[in-house]
Amino acid sequence: MRHAVILAGGSGTRLWPASRAARPKQFVPFGKSGETLLESAIHRAAAVAPGGITIVTARTLEDATRELVRNLRIGPPIEVLAEPIGRNTAAAIGLGAAEIASRDPSALLVVLPADQRISDEAGFITAVTRGLEAVERDDVIGTLGIVPTRAETGFGYVEVADATLGQVVPVLRFVEKPDRETAEGYLASGRYLWNAGIFLISARRLLRELDEHLADTSNAVREIAANPERASQLYPRLPSVSLDHAVMEKATRVVTVPASIGWDDVGSWLAMPAVYGSDANDNAVAGAALLDGRGNIVSSDDGTVIVAIGVSDLVIVKSGNAVLVIPKSQAQDVRGIVDALAARDDLKRFT
Amino acid sequence: MRHAVILAGGSGTRLWPASRAARPKQFVPFGKSGETLLESAIHRAAAVAPGGITIVTARTLEDATRELVRNLRIGPPIEVLAEPIGRNTAAAIGLGAAEIASRDPSALLVVLPADQRISDEAGFITAVTRGLEAVERDDVIGTLGIVPTRAETGFGYVEVADATLGQVVPVLRFVEKPDRETAEGYLASGRYLWNAGIFLISARRLLRELDEHLADTSNAVREIAANPERASQLYPRLPSVSLDHAVMEKATRVVTVPASIGWDDVGSWLAMPAVYGSDANDNAVAGAALLDGRGNIVSSDDGTVIVAIGVSDLVIVKSGNAVLVIPKSQAQDVRGIVDALAARDDLKRFT
Secondary structure, eight states: OEEEEEEOOOOOGGGTTTSBTTBOGGGSEETTTTEEHHHHHHHHHHHHOTTEEEEEEEGGGHHHHHHHHHTOOOSSOEEEEEESSOOHHHHHHHHHHHHHHHHOTTOEEEEEETTOEESOHHHHHHHHHHHHHHHHHHOOEEEEEEOOSSOOSSSOEEEESOOOTTOOEEEEEEEOOOOHHHHHHHHHHSOEEEEEEEEEEEHHHHHHHHHHHOHHHHHHHHHHHHOGGGHHHHGGGSOOOOHIIIIITTOSSEEEEEEOSOEEOOOSGGGHHHHHOOOTTSOEEESSEEEOSSSOEEEESSSOEEEEOSOOSEEEEEETTEEEEEEGGGGGGHHHHHHHHHTSTTTGGGO | OEEEEEEEOOOOGGGTTTSBTTBOGGGSEETTTTEEHHHHHHHHHHHHOTTEEEEEEEGGGHHHHHHHHHTOOOSSOEEEEEESSOOHHHHHHHHHHHHHHHHOTTOEEEEEESSOEESOHHHHHHHHHHHHHHHHHHOOEEEEEEOOSSOOSSSOEEEESOOOTTOOEEEEEEEOOOOHHHHHHHHHHSOEEEEEEEEEEEHHHHHHHHHHHOHHHHHHHHHHHHOGGGHHHHGGGSOOOOHIIIIITTOSSEEEEEEOSOEEOOOSGGGHHHHHOOOTTSOEEESSEEEOSSSOEEEESSSOEEEEOSOOSEEEEEETTEEEEEEGGGGGGHHHHHHHHHTOTTTGGGO
16 A cells, blocks of 8 residues: 655754744744644545555654644544654654655655645645655555755755656656855756656655665664554664655665646745745745835734835744844845754743 | 823724734733733823823724723723724814713813823923923923934924923924934934824813814814713714814913933834833844744733744734734824725635
């Protein structure tokens, strides 16, 4: 059966103040639907994973996650696994795979980060289905390769010889986040696709790859799948490493499905124009606002009006008990702001 | 006896969003004490007016004013008079004077706008006492003449020959708000003082001046003092004119007491540095904030943190259900913003 593993343990400080330690990015309502990113991910998973959905989250977010799941009405059964401490994606995906394999040893997995946005759901389903057929038929590892729309330096890429949309093509290599110049070369070449962190793989193959490349982790996640109470003891000892780095970059027979499906990782406030669109003056606005400048990104998620007169190219956000004002050119640095707040006794309650 | 007339009917749109139609400037907590400007004005009045305090406000603010007064513990009795419609200061002061004169024909009046700030209360008491002695002895009209600390174009001025602090000196003339160049000349000359709108005058003289210069108003306020229910009918017909324009500029034997008492009219957000002080980077902050720029004015009155990184010379205010971001150079225009909000059906609830 086809199962989904949703990675939902992220702390999401880059969308502060909408995201907080206690309410990370995946719990933030986003886009015109007002749906949280995690809800969207679950609906997306339900469309491709009739066998069930396993959400891997952090113990600190377990209650919030179960609460959100309880209020959803979807077909496939949903399981919530809570990691006692974050150990990056290799451990999280391994845990999901081991747990699913203990019930369904021949499971095929669709691994989905919870904090992404995909506007073309039908295109997503088509691409995943195409990829899963190849995984099942050829025992390959599949990914979605997103056709880039800008010279993004914040994502990893996969190189391919042929980026024909909807085809299943071999991955020549994985490359890490490039610098600006390299990213522009990638974009111009047409042979580099964004690595969206969406993986298609059989549970059996995944655990076999972990056995080979990350044996401590594969042993631990198998043990935890059998005895969940072992997690607190075993997790802290695991290496913190991404699946990309631990497995994908080393594995053979990796394929990708080039896709153009309105994907974005909502990694910072700069993703807002893609989500909400922009007006004639290039302002992207969510919530009530009065503006007369250009190129502003303005978000209010609680009915507060934002009046920004005589200013341009600013990010202005009101959420909960905080207001953020920062030039767009610095909006990638929001994580540093959260760190600065956390370092001050009088302000750390706002993180 | 000495009485105070506090003018508290202003709409105060220039401090939006802290001031609103239903909560104008005089009801906004201000300064480190957290006291509203109206509370401060009442305490100030109580120190110089043992005979009683008459607050003249708008009918729309009458309940809020009475509620505020009910919670105060001060010596002199407090009366609240509500105008059905605003008709500027000549009518408001005339109404207060007529009402007080009906009980105490020989009353001396200290007229105080409610929306001002005075940091040196002892200096205020000394200056007012000095002025009232002259009013009582010589039947003059007195004002406080504030020694200017900047070339302000937003205030009127009085010209004197001698601006010695604490002396009672003749006013040569009243002048209206000057342009920038003129204001700089005034500041350099040392012979121009800010007209603070604080008047010292006997009720009898005030009503006599109104009889002479604004007979409709003096007849109306005398009639309303005798029959308050007449106000709704009489007020709309009255001319809307300031006491400065109707009386002070025309009267003879007007004196002023040059005073340097930390006075400001809190007329816009630009007054904040004078109220709260500025830090080493010239930022004036009220409430929780994290800043790294220079010359910002930041106010949050409800526990919301304001994080402003990479921006300078902005006014950033969070109050109630609104956030304002505007360059300091445009902060005199906040009234225009309120008008713009009021003109939009979807935003007028924020005025």
